[in-house]
Amino acid sequence: MEKLGREFFDRDTVAVARDLLGKVLVRRVDGMTLSGRITETEAYVGRVDKACHAYGYRRTARTETLFAPPGTAYIYLIYGIYHCLNFVTEPEGEPSAVLLRGLVPVEGTAEMARRRFGKEPEQLTSYQKKHFLDGPGKVCMALGLTRAQNGLDLTGEELFLADDGSPRPSFHTGTRIGIDYAEEAVHFPWRFYL
DNA sequence: CTTCAGATGCTCT
DNA sequence: GAGCATCTGAAGA
Numbered sequence: 001m002e003k004l005g006r007e008f009f010d011r012d013t014v015a016v017a018r019d020l021l022g023k024v025l026v027r028r029v030d031g032m033t034l035s036g037r038i039t040e041t042e043a044y045v046g047r048v049d050k051a052c053h054a055y056g057y058r059r060t061a062r063t064e065t066l067f068a069p070p071g072t073a074y075i076y077l078i079y080g081i082y083h084c085l086n087f088v089t090e091p092e093g094e095p096s097a098v099l100l101r102g103l104v105p106v107e108g109t110a111e112m113a114r115r116r117f118g119k120e121p122e123q124l125t126s127y128q129k130k131h132f133l134d135g136p137g138k139v140c141m142a143l144g145l146t147r148a149q150n151g152l153d154l155t156g157e158e159l160f161l162a163d164d165g166s167p168r169p170s171f172h173t174g175t176r177i178g179i180d181y182a183e184e185a186v187h188f189p190w191r192f193y194l
Numbered sequence: 195c196t197t198c199a200g201a202t203g204c205t206c207t
Numbered sequence: 208g209a210g211c212a213t214c215t216g217a218a219g220a
Contacts (some may be wrong), residue, residue, distance in 0.1 A: 013208055032212070042212070044212075050214090051212070053205095053212085054205095060205075061204070061205080062204085062205060075212095076204090076205095076212090077202095077203070077204060078204095078211065078212065078213060079200065079201080079202065079203085079204095079210095079211060079213050079214080080201075080202030080203035080204070080211085080213095081202050081203075081213080081214080082202095082213050083213095084212060084213085086212090101212085105200090131214090135213065135214070136212070136213075137213050137214060138213090138214075141214095162203090176212070177212065177213095178211080178212050178213075179212060181210085181211090182212095
């Protein structure tokens with residue numbers, strides 16, 4: 001397992017989003033290690049993308065994190081109750097990020113089940129098993145990520161990405177979810193999923 | 195398996 | 208005050 005350094009994120013956002021498929025996200029919390037393999041991502045590019053919170057270099061309290069160095073965690077609250085985890089990309093000052101939309105659990109499955117459903121993995125319904133970590137809000141719930149972790153440095157120990165040497169899986173390309181307001185950007189093929 | 199209503203609070207205008 | 212990069216549980220097919 002080799003930790004991905006800042007240079008991995010200091011690149012074209014769409015390339016990073018594709019290259020993250022198959023990589024492992026590692027979270028250390030409460031003395032435990034939780035991890036999962038990435039199955040779904042989306043790219044958001046502030047320079048040209050009306051779906052990006054920082055479109056046109058819009059700078060507010062919330063978008064400030066997108067202007068941080070590449071390899072920073074951007075976490076925000078959505079719909080009042082859920083959180084979304086992103087990885088800041090591109091050279092510093094280009095407000096762009098990759099949204100993490102899905103994982104397959106690798107390590108700490110029992111703890112993730114407790115955090116998601118309050119019960120052990122053996123007690124999950126088939127529906128719960130099928131939809132374990134297939135959504136951005138679910139991922140944050142399972143890994144114990146909230147806005148308290150917004151701005152975390154991904155080259156640290158609390159939250160990072162790793163390459164375990166497995167080849168990049170084959171994947172599908174499509175349009176992004178839940179951005180119907182974004183005019184022409186609605187059609188950008190910037191969603192990648194297994 | 196699918197659809198659907200409802201929850202919830204921050205962010206920006 | 209409107210809208211949001213979502214999820215759950217219940218009900219129907």
